[in-house]
Amino acid sequence: MDDEVNVTYITFDGHMEVQKYRYVYFVVMFAMYIIIICWNSTIVYLIVIHENLHEPMYIFIAALLINSILSSTTIYPKLLIDFLSEKQITTFPRCLFQSAVYYTLATSEFLLLSAMAYDRYVSICKPLQYPTIMRKTTVKVFLFTAWFVPVCELGISVVLYVNVKICHDSLKGLFCNTSIFTLQCVPSVALSIYGVFLLLNIVLLPMLFILFTYIRILIITYRSFKTIRRKALRTCLPHLLVLINLSCFTAYDVIVVRLESDIPKLARLILTLQIMVYHPLLNPFIYGLKMKEISKHLKHLFSRTELRSRPQCSL
Numbered sequence: 496m497d498d499e500v501n502v503t504y505i506t507f508d509g510h511m512e513v514q515k516y517r518y519v520y521f522v523v524m525f526a527m528y529i530i531i532i533c534w535n536s537t538i539v540y541l542i543v544i545h546e547n548l549h550e551p552m553y554i555f556i557a558a559l560l561i562n563s564i565l566s567s568t569t570i571y572p573k574l575l576i577d578f579l580s581e582k583q584i585t586t587f588p589r590c591l592f593q594s595a596v597y598y599t600l601a602t603s604e605f606l607l608l609s610a611m612a613y614d615r616y617v618s619i620c621k622p623l624q625y626p627t628i629m630r631k632t633t634v635k636v637f638l639f640t641a642w643f644v645p646v647c648e649l650g651i652s653v654v655l656y657v658n659v660k661i662c663h664d665s666l667k668g669l670f671c672n673t674s675i676f677t678l679q680c681v682p683s684v685a686l687s688i689y690g691v692f693l694l695l696n697i698v699l700l701p702m703l704f705i706l707f708t709y710i711r712i713l714i715i716t717y718r719s720f721k722t723i724r725r726k727a728l729r730t731c732l733p734h735l736l737v738l739i740n741l742s743c744f745t746a747y748d749v750i751v752v753r754l755e756s757d758i759p760k761l762a763r764l765i766l767t768l769q770i771m772v773y774h775p776l777l778n779p780f781i782y783g784l785k786m787k788e789i790s791k792h793l794k795h796l797f798s799r800t801e802l803r804s805r806p807q808c809s810l
Contacts, residue, residue: 505590505678507583509668511764521578527772528571534779535560541792548788551629552618552730555611556782556789558638559604559737563775566600569593570670570771577669587661587678590671595653597672599645602693604741605701606641611734612708613637619727620715648693655686667760669767673748698745705738733781740777744770 513520542548542557573593577583585593617628662680676686709731716727747766758766783793 504584504664505587505671506665507577507585507669508665509760509764509767510577510583511760513578513583517578521575524571524578525575527776528567528575531567531571531772531775532564534776534783535564537793537796538779538783538789539564541789541796545792548792551614551634552611553786553789554634555607555614555637556786558641559607559611560779560782562600562604562607563778566597567771567775569596569600574669574771585671587675590666590675591653591656594671594673594675595649597670599642599649601741601744602645602649602697603641605698605705606644607638608734608738608741609701609704609708610637610641612705615727615731615734616708616712619712619730645697648697652686652689652693655683655689659683659686667763669764669771694749702738702742705734709735729787733786736781737778740774744774 539557539560542553570593573585614629617625621628656675660680661678663678666674666678668674673690676682676690679686712727712731716724747770782789784790
C-alpha cells in the first residue's frame with residue numbers, strides 16, 4: 496500500500512471544548528472582528544477626508560490599517576463558521592489560499608514600515624529635500640512595491656506547494672498558517688530553502704533597515720535642539736511600537752508554529768488568539784492616540800457624534 500495518501504479534508508486541532516462553548520467563542524470573536532473593522536476603518540476614513548492628513552506618513556498608516564482589515568477578514572469569517580460547525584475542517588487548496596493571503600498581507604507590513612522609516616528619516620534629517628524626495632510618485636512606488644513584492648514571492652511558494660504530497664490531516668491551530676508545512680509526507684527541501692529565503696528577504700532585511708534608519712535618526716537628532724529630539728521621538732515611537740508588535744507575531748510564527756515547538760494546547764490557543772486580536776487592534780490604537788493630528792481629528796469626530804446623539808430641547 497502506498498504511504499502517500501491524498502488527504503481531502505484538513506482538521507483544525509487547535510480548538511478546545513468548542514462543542515461546549517461554541518456560542519461563547521462565536522459572540523466574543525464576532526465582537527472582536529466588528530471592533531477591528533470599525534476601529535481601523537475609522538482611522539482610514541479620517542485620513543481620507545482630511546486634507547492635512549494627505550501626507551506620505553499618513554498614507555502609509557492608512558495602507559497599514561487596510562492590511563489589518565484584510566488580514567482579519569482572511570481569518571475571522573472562516574473561524575466564526577468553524578465555531579458553529581460540527582467539524583472544524585477545510586480543504587488543502589483553501590488552506591493554502593488562506594495561508595498565502597495571510598502571509599502576503601503580514602509581510603507587506605514590514606515593507607510598509609520600511610517606507611515609513613525612510614519617510615521619517617527624510618522628514619527629520621533632510622527637511623529641505625523632503626518635498627522633492629517624497630513626491631506622490633515616490634509614495635505610489637513604495638505602496639506598489641509593498642504589496643506587489645509579497646504577492647510575487649508568496650505566489651512562488653504556492654506554486655511549490657502544488658505538487659506536494661499530503662499525508663497528514665490535522666493542523667495544530669485555528670487557521671491555516673505555516674503549520675501547513677507539517678502536512679507533507681516528506682518535508683520538501685525546496686520549500687524549506689525558499690521559506691528561509693522569504694524570512695530573510697521580506698522580514699529580516701526590512702527589519703534591519705528600519706532599525707538602522709531609526710538609530711540613524713536618533714544619532715542625528717541627539718546633536719540637535721531638545722525640541723527637535725522630542726518631535727523625532729514623538730513621530731518615531733508609534734512606528735517602533737508597531738514594529739515590536741509585528742516582530743513578536745513573526746517570532747511566534749517561526750518558533751512556535753514552523754518549528755513545531757512542544758507547548759501545551761491551551762498555551763498555543765491563548766497565543767494564537769492574542770496574535771489574532773492584539774495585532775490588528777494595537778495598530779489603530781497606537782496611531783489614533785500617539786499621532787497628534789490623527790488624535791485631534793478622532794476627538795473631534797467623537798465629540799461631534801456625542802453632540803448629535805444628545806436630545807435637543809425645544810422652547
